[in-house]
Amino acid sequence: MKGQTSMVAILISIVLLVFIMFFLFSTALSETPGEDTKAEYRNLYVTNMLISLLNTDTECGTVGDIVKAFYFGGYDCSQDESNKKIGELVNRTLLATGNPDYVWLLETRPENFISSERQWGDSRVTDEPGFWDATTFLSSGGNRIEVKLYIQTK
Amino acid sequence: MNGQIQIMEYMMLILMIMFITLFALVLIFGFQFITLGTSYSTELEGKSMFMLQKMLSTNLLTSPAFQKVSVFEDAKLTVMTCDDIRDIFGEDVYVEISAFHDIPSCEGLGGYELYECESTVEDVLDSEKTVCTSSNYPECSMWKYEENDGCKKLPRMVYRSVPVNIYRKFSSTVSMGVLTIGVIGGDSE
Numbered sequence: 463m464k465g466q467t468s469m470v471a472i473l474i475s476i477v478l479l480v481f482i483m484f485f486l487f488s489t490a491l492s493e494t495p496g497e498d499t500k501a502e503y504r505n506l507y508v509t510n511m512l513i514s515l516l517n518t519d520t521e522c523g524t525v526g527d528i529v530k531a532f533y534f535g536g537y538d539c540s541q542d543e544s545n546k547k548i549g550e551l552v553n554r555t556l557l558a559t560g561n562p563d564y565v566w567l568l569e570t571r572p573e574n575f576i577s578s579e580r581q582w583g584d585s586r587v588t589d590e591p592g593f594w595d596a597t598t599f600l601s602s603g604g605n606r607i608e609v610k611l612y613i614q615t616k
Numbered sequence: 617m618n619g620q621i622q623i624m625e626y627m628m629l630i631l632m633i634m635f636i637t638l639f640a641l642v643l644i645f646g647f648q649f650i651t652l653g654t655s656y657s658t659e660l661e662g663k664s665m666f667m668l669q670k671m672l673s674t675n676l677l678t679s680p681a682f683q684k685v686s687v688f689e690d691a692k693l694t695v696m697t698c699d700d701i702r703d704i705f706g707e708d709v710y711v712e713i714s715a716f717h718d719i720p721s722c723e724g725l726g727g728y729e730l731y732e733c734e735s736t737v738e739d740v741l742d743s744e745k746t747v748c749t750s751s752n753y754p755e756c757s758m759w760k761y762e763e764n765d766g767c768k769k770l771p772r773m774v775y776r777s778v779p780v781n782i783y784r785k786f787s788s789t790v791s792m793g794v795l796t797i798g799v800i801g802g803d804s805e
Contacts, residue, residue, distance in 0.1 A: 469632075543721055
């Protein structure tokens, strides 16, 4: 009788231990390493892509000038050539940073005046969740244009 | 007979206790192993982010003409050495910066103009692959600092790349480029 009681006690201890360890393991395994830092990196990446892109000089002026020219005129090259420059720069940068499978969308929207939105890149980027984005503003006179860049893995 | 049964019972008890202890030890070590691996990855990610942000904001490399982060100055990049990188960022850090040139469009051109344009494109693409030294600056667009062991690519490095601008002093233009850093986890000593 005493032996049987001991056996039962030991069995209960084993079961409790297994449950505790299972809980601890599942907690440890479910923690994806550095998830916050990965999000921070993606934000830095897309922000830098947007700001650097707008500051870059091309034979058609800076990319920021090309964007403003859509709203206010003053293209240095043809509109087609100017638009191609934007696509070239973004695609070359994505390739050089080891991300050829990323898709992107550059979108502009007038903030305090009436005009249309404009897009460069793949408009389907924002159809699926999981994209990351950055926003900045361009000014011309008293007019402000919101510029947004979206990046998504294919 | 009763005595033998009792001895058997005690032996079973001892065996069970040994088994439980062994099982508990395996589970505890396994749990420790997993959490150590997780914290190593987290540490590496954190270190790479810190390095990136430090590089993007250091006055030693950025252009005063812009007062902005992420605009490197090509002359400063050219004079920087592996020893400077080690002094600022520590041991076993890999740094590479590359700039793109605007590739001229040759569409609609013909004859000699087309030939000239294509030559220019070829020169531009060659220049993008040329690593900068004090002798070939500014006809170059890549900066690497692998002259010493402390700045070379290592097998267990984690690499991060971000887009940046590079201010080309001679032509007073701003190019698009990429900064790549590589870091290694743990103590490098």
